[in-house]
Amino acid sequence: MGTLLIVGTVAFDAIETPFGKTDKILGGAATFIGLAASQFEVEAAIVSVVGEDMPKEYLNLLSAKNVDLSGLEIVKGGKTFFWKGKYHNDLNVRDTLVTELNTLADFKPVVPQKFKDADVVMLGNLHPSVQMSVIEQMVVQPKLIVLDTMNFWMDNALAELKHVMKHIDVITINDEEARQLTGEYALVKAAEEIQKMGPRFVVIKKGEHGALLFHKEHVFFAPALPLEEVFDPTGAGDTFAGGFAGYLAATDNISFNNMKRAVIHGSNLASFCVERFGTERMHTLTRDEINKRLHQFKALTQFEIELQ
């Protein structure tokens, strides 16, 4: 069983979509990553920070999936990071209504001793210097370091982002961010440029339009499963990343062919995540449901054609 170290937010989200709205519910990148990764045979731990306002029963949802929380700091008297957002009818567009950093503002991740030799490190979207400080705490070079980031850091901490990128193996980034980071419109070219910045593998997430995996001259594409209903896209990207990293940690194989499978597993889990608000769908998800949908992925994409 491989080990997976996850660093990222554990948070409160308040979400409004055309289909309904929630009060403060469990959210955060590390939460979604952990729940997705826990679907595989992997020993996973979350390093994060919350305030005393985070209900025990929310944390129990993670412990129940065997996600180690010994690296989760609970700040006495502190308040948990809070995000409130509203999605438009076109669910690809959302407005952020509230962002309260709270305890996240002073987050100094401390990697538990037991996970300083983790096989795979999944760095959720955080300030690139915070991501770097995690890498520096590892006592054994991880087999794979995966980093997620966003345009906010390109605008506000580009030098730090470029520095941490030199120390990672895989970056996950969306299409617009890949263009912003490189100035290249064609994703093939953008992925080439990003590989020159450090990561050997580039995953470009296109939301409902799927995800691309690039490595040297290799390209692989996984579509998003066409769904009857997308209820809430929150956490889909993190769920993808968690499935991707979790599968790779569990299988201990970073060949391109296995990375392809990891992309499919990530896309598969993300397709469940969007069916309910927040993390709700991930708590009840069964192995049978996962396998059934993998069959659908296969039917959706596989063909036989005679090549000369």
Place this chain on the structure above:
Amino acid sequence: MGTLLIVGTVAFDAIETPFGKTDKILGGAATFIGLAASQFEVEAAIVSVVGEDMPKEYLNLLSAKNVDLSGLEIVKGGKTFFWKGKYHNDLNVRDTLVTELNTLADFKPVVPQKFKDADVVMLGNLHPSVQMSVIEQMVVQPKLIVLDTMNFWMDNALAELKHVMKHIDVITINDEEARQLTGEYALVKAAEEIQKMGPRFVVIKKGEHGALLFHKEHVFFAPALPLEEVFDPTGAGDTFAGGFAGYLAATDNISFNNMKRAVIHGSNLASFCVERFGTERMHTLTRDEINKRLHQFKALTQFEIELQ
């Protein structure tokens, strides 16, 4: 060798993209469809109309590919349909600068006797009543009737469009148009609704985001090949349709599995079309180039995963 009847425009296009601009060059839906279909073992004919201003050498480009032009009416003293458009930096967005219907305004397609029993009929984007008049001229029920249409007809001739839809087997339509036609945002639901309107098969074209094929409970997805450079998207949708219909006519097999191959062949040919202005790339395209890119399509999408 199967027979394919193509009905659509043969036109002049003047195109401006961020990479350059053209004077009046050969364009039109039937032109792109014919050039794509001619890559397969198929006896293809175009029914269309042009004016006397259409240069003989443009028509020779089609004859050279063995596309039968006996159903192409040349109106004495008439002028050919002309479209002028300009693409934005985001090539998914374009402005139409000029549309001159000219001889197309009074187009009454006459199907040549020899093609009244064609195996496959490909109805390019035209007024739905004109498309219907072609179906009515067939003396043998075609094995497959494929219809392409656009939002303009939904706005201006919805009743006629719904009528012709009852007499076809496959509709090709883009994502926004599928939503407009049905009022359903999710493409899975839109495709279900469209199947109730007549066509047993629905192809939803998503441009650079690929194409979906729906039939009852079956769904298949083909991505667009990620390209280093998209030079001019004009004709990509028609090239897709021509490859799709041409392959089906050539193989005389309309099973879902063969339709999947047809979608791949259509996507493959469209990936070449966009590399040069207008039809330019299609004239020099070789069988070797096509096969090489089919291998790329396979590498891009095929994976092996253990399913339980």
